[in-house]
Structure formats: C-alpha cells, structure tokens
Amino acid sequence: MNRIWAADIPITREGACAVIERQFPELTPADVRWWNEGWDNALFEVNERYVFRFPRRAVAVDLLRREVGILPHLADRLPVAIPNPRFSGTPCDGFPFPFFGYDKLPGRPPHEARPTEEQRAASAGRWARFLRALHQVPVSDAIRWGIADSDAIGRLDVARRASQLASVLILEYAIDIGDERQAEEARRGVAWSLED
Numbered sequence: 001m002n003r004i005w006a007a008d009i010p011i012t013r014e015g016a017c018a019v020i021e022r023q024f025p026e027l028t029p030a031d032v033r034w035w036n037e038g039w040d041n042a043l044f045e046v047n048e049r050y051v052f053r054f055p056r057r058a059v060a061v062d063l064l065r066r067e068v069g070i071l072p073h074l075a076d077r078l079p080v081a082i083p084n085p086r087f088s089g090t091p092c093d094g095f096p097f098p099f100f101g102y103d104k105l106p107g108r109p110p111h112e113a114r115p116t117e118e119q120r121a122a123s124a125g126r127w128a129r130f131l132r133a134l135h136q137v138p139v140s141d142a143i144r145w146g147i148a149d150s151d152a153i154g155r156l157d158v159a160r161r162a163s164q165l166a167s168v169l170i171l172e173y174a175i176d177i178g179d180e181r182q183a184e185e186a187r188r189g190v191a192w193s194l195e196d
Contacts, residue, residue: 007042007056009096016044019094020052020101024087040064045104050086052101061097068100070145077137079129081105 011019017032024030027047035043040060041053055061068085075084087101107113115123171186 008058010056011042011054011095013044015094016042016052016054019089019092019099020044020046020087022092022094023089024101027087046101049104050101051083051104052087052089052099054095054099055097058097064100065098066146068098070142070147071102073141073145074134074137078133080126 013032013034017030020032021028021030027050031047032052033045035045035051037043037056040055040057040063042056044052044054046052053064055064068088071082071084075082083102083105085100085102089095089099089101091097167186171183174180174183174186
C-alpha cells in the first residue's frame with residue numbers, strides 16, 4: 001500500500017547534484033548534502049551557502065510556484081531574512097518538476113537550538129514585529145502576487161477554517177471531560193467540516 005505522503009518522484013542527493021550542476025554551472029562542482037524532507041519538499045544544502053527545494057509530489061508544484069512568486073515581494077517588507085529565490089530550476093530529464101534555491105539563512109532551526117524559556121521570551125518581540133509586518137501586507141497586494149490562485153484546498157477561507165477549528169476544539173473538550181455523547185456529536189461535526 002502506498003502511503004499518501006510518499007514522494008511521487010523521489011530525488012536523491014546524486015540526482016539533485018546532477019540537475020543543479022546542469023542548470024546552474026556557476027555552482028559546479030556542487031557539494032550537495034541532503035538537508036531535510038517534509039510532506040511536500042526535499043531540501044538539499046549546496047556548497048554550504050544555498051538551500052535547494054525539490055517538490056516530492058506533483059500536488060506541491062503549484063504551491064511552490066506561487067511561493068517563488070510571492071517571497072521576493074515579502075522579503076523587502078519583513079524585518080527578518082526569509083528564503084528569497086535566487087535560482088529557479090526548470091523540469092528536465094533528471095527531475096520532472098520545477099525547483100528553486102535560495103541563500104541559506106543564518107541560524108539553526110528551533111528544534112535543533114532548543115531555546116530556554118528565557119531565550120524564547122526574549123525572542124517574542126522579534127516574532128511580534130515579524131508577524132505585524134507580515135499581517136500589514138495588503139490583501140490586494142497578495143492577490144496581485146498570485147496568492148488567491150494558490151488556495152485550491154481553502155486554507156484562506158477563514159469562515160470554513162473557523163468551523164473546522166471549532167469542531168475540533170469541541171471534540172477535544174468532550175473527550176477531556178469524558179462526555180461520549182458530545183464527543184460523538186463533535187466527531188460528526190469534524191467529519192462534516194473536513195468534507196466541505
């Protein structure tokens with residue numbers, strides 16, 4: 001049985017290296033290292049300076065294209081560095097999907113850094129400034145950059161998402177208090193809102 005999160009087209013370190021060197025000769029010889037993998041993308045560090053993202057599944061291709069179109073606009077508006085596409089790869093014999101690379105951002109992921117409570121509290125101001133700047137981007141700008149066309153599964157539909165969240169919260173509460181009747185009712189609500 002194929003798992004739904006399995007890659008449509010897996011990409012190896014060797015495969016990524018060959019495609020990157022062919023499309024971006026200025027990076028040759030490319031020192032490519034597998035970096036991480038998520039539901040939609042595989043990441044490779046290149047020459048200790050760049051990160052390349054390769055879609056693992058066809059469903060992720062449009063999302064990646066939208067992201068590549070939006071990130072440069074956001075990069076100028078946010079108070080911290082974000083991935084900003086520098087290399088745009090095209091489908092080829094070695095890999096059938098577009099992919100992109102950006103300058104590796106400084107620092108470490110939070111799960112590796114394991115910040116203390118004091119460090120987390122000290123970072124709250126930076127997070128607040130980032131979120132304020134991000135949420136000050138006018139919706140009309142985001143639509144012009146292509147965000148509206150990238151929501152095929154309704155993530156930006158606030159009313160729909162709110163009803164899903166409410167159903168999940170009611171279900172969790174019913175389970176916590178041991179109310180089986182309310183939990184069963186909430187399960188039906190969760191199933192209904194997720195089908196929508």
